[in-house]
Amino acid sequence: MSVMTREEILRRLESPPEDVCALVLTPLAYDEGTGEPQDIDEDSIDLRLGTRFLLPRVHHAECLRYPTDERENYFEAVEAAEIRSDEYITIPAHGTVLGSTLEYLKLPYDLSGQVLTRSSLARRFITIATAPWIHPLYRGCLTLEIANASNTAIKLRPKAPIGQLVLFKLDDVSRPKSDRIESKYFGPTYAELPM
Amino acid sequence: MVDLKVPLVQEIEDVANREIPDRPYDPERIPDDLSKKPVNAFLEGLPEVSTIVCTICDDAGAPEADFVEQYRKIARCLAHGLVPSALFRRSGAAPSWVVTLINIAYIFQCTEISDLFEVVEKADPKDVSDNARLRQRIEEWTLKAIADFFP
Numbered sequence: 001m002s003v004m005t006r007e008e009i010l011r012r013l014e015s016p017p018e019d020v021c022a023l024v025l026t027p028l029a030y031d032e033g034t035g036e037p038q039d040i041d042e043d044s045i046d047l048r049l050g051t052r053f054l055l056p057r058v059h060h061a062e063c064l065r066y067p068t069d070e071r072e073n074y075f076e077a078v079e080a081a082e083i084r085s086d087e088y089i090t091i092p093a094h095g096t097v098l099g100s101t102l103e104y105l106k107l108p109y110d111l112s113g114q115v116l117t118r119s120s121l122a123r124r125f126i127t128i129a130t131a132p133w134i135h136p137l138y139r140g141c142l143t144l145e146i147a148n149a150s151n152t153a154i155k156l157r158p159k160a161p162i163g164q165l166v167l168f169k170l171d172d173v174s175r176p177k178s179d180r181i182e183s184k185y186f187g188p189t190y191a192e193l194p195m
Numbered sequence: 196m197v198d199l200k201v202p203l204v205q206e207i208e209d210v211a212n213r214e215i216p217d218r219p220y221d222p223e224r225i226p227d228d229l230s231k232k233p234v235n236a237f238l239e240g241l242p243e244v245s246t247i248v249c250t251i252c253d254d255a256g257a258p259e260a261d262f263v264e265q266y267r268k269i270a271r272c273l274a275h276g277l278v279p280s281a282l283f284r285r286s287g288a289a290p291s292w293v294v295t296l297i298n299i300a301y302i303f304q305c306t307e308i309s310d311l312f313e314v315v316e317k318a319d320p321k322d323v324s325d326n327a328r329l330r331q332r333i334e335e336w337t338l339k340a341i342a343d344f345f346p
Contacts, residue, residue: 017282018275026281027343051342104278104339139276141339179275182316187276187332189339 004111004167006042012108013037020179023167024106024139039103047101047115047163049156050141052190053089054078054098074193088155091126091148098191099144102159106139110173115142116164125150128163136170137181140188203236234305261295269299274310278336280343293341300337304330 004012012023025045029038039046059077078098083089091097107113113134117127128144144163148154156162185192210233245259272279279296311329312318318325 017277018271024277024281026278026340104281104336106275106277106281178314180314180316181276186315187336189278189335 001112001168001170003043004169006040008169009040009045009167010036012111015108017106018179020109020137020176022106023108023111024104026104027102041164044116044164044166045103046161047103047142047165048159049144049162050100050102050190051083051085051158052100053081053083054191054193055081056096078193083158085158088157090153090155091146092153093148093151095153096145096147099146100141100188100191101144101163102141104139104141104189105165106179107134107136107167109136109176109179110170111167112136112170113138114166114168115144116166118161118163121162124154126154134165136173137176137179139181140185141190143188143191203240206236207233258292258294261292262298265295266299266302269296270303270307270310273300273303273333273336274307274314276311276314276332276336278339278343280340293345296337296340296344300333304333308333 009023012021013025013028015022017024025037025039030036031038039048055078057077057079061076064074064077081089089097089099115129115132115134117129121128125148127147127149129142134142142165146156146162268282269279272282279300308326308329309320311333312320312325315329318329320326
């Protein structure tokens with residue numbers, strides 16, 4: 001397994017989107033001078049915060065049981081919120097919210113991805129991912145568990161750089177005939193409840 | 196004013212008002228001519244509607260041309276579970292109208308959703324909840340593309 005470089009990432013982005021080798025990432029900001037994507041670093045892709053969230057709220061039930069509780073029971077445990085790009089989402093001290101990346105992506109059949117918290121956020125006691133592994137051919141926005149471990153509330157604005165995606169090339173995987181994938185969590189554009 | 200094809204409107208109403216049988220949904224049991232009637236009626240009436248709109252609005256042909264030009268590209272994205280904005284960013288060609296994107300997604304949903312079922316394992320075209328879920332996804336991807344393009 002090797003880490004994908006900027007050059008390889010740019011090459012994958014140029015493939016037709018339906019191709020099993022294609023990496024899809026949208027929206028991407030482009031440099032007006034060079035015409036190249038701005039969000040691609042030497043060995044990672046910058047991820048930005050989306051606009052829709054699931055906030056935990058006080059639940060009347062004594063507890064939720066995993067994995068036996070019905071999905072419907074979780075509806076009462078969360079509250080959905082959507083904010084404009086010039087507004088802020090507040091994460092209370094020691095609180096967690098579910099958010100998502102602004103970027104919608106599709107991974108090729110031979111790449112896996114790992115989401116990392118940006119170091120500038122980590123230094124503010126924020127972590128953004130506790131289930132950060134992305135499988136080949138996944139498509140959708142990435143759900144982020146944004147946890148504030150500090151003693152102070154923090155406000156985050158949509159489109160702020162929040163994470164980094166590192167892509168790994170898998171060795172010895174055979175090329176599938178199509179980009180067919182399992183239906184669970186297929187194509188979400190915002191954080192969703194567990195299925 | 197030109198008559199807006201009252202019989203066609205009637206046909207669409209007839210289909211909309213038909214009795215829904217109390218049995219599991221099965222698209223194969225709907226007679227082919229019945230399932231195609233509303234689309235055919237729409238396509239038959241389209242040139243006339245287009246002529247009327249062109250007489251009322253300046254430059255009304257542009258969205259129509261935009262639709263024709265962009266249809267295959269956007270449909271290809273939707274059929275592979277992708278937000279269509281991905282395509283335009285690479286080609287540098289964005290649709291001129293939000294309406295184009297919405298119209299294409301709607302027509303794709305009506306006529307080519309089976310292509311999307313092909314890429315989703317265990318999704319059954321005969322299952323109402325699978326149908327509803329994928330149709331909702333198409334809506335979400337369209338809204339996301341609009342948000343990406345026209346912030």
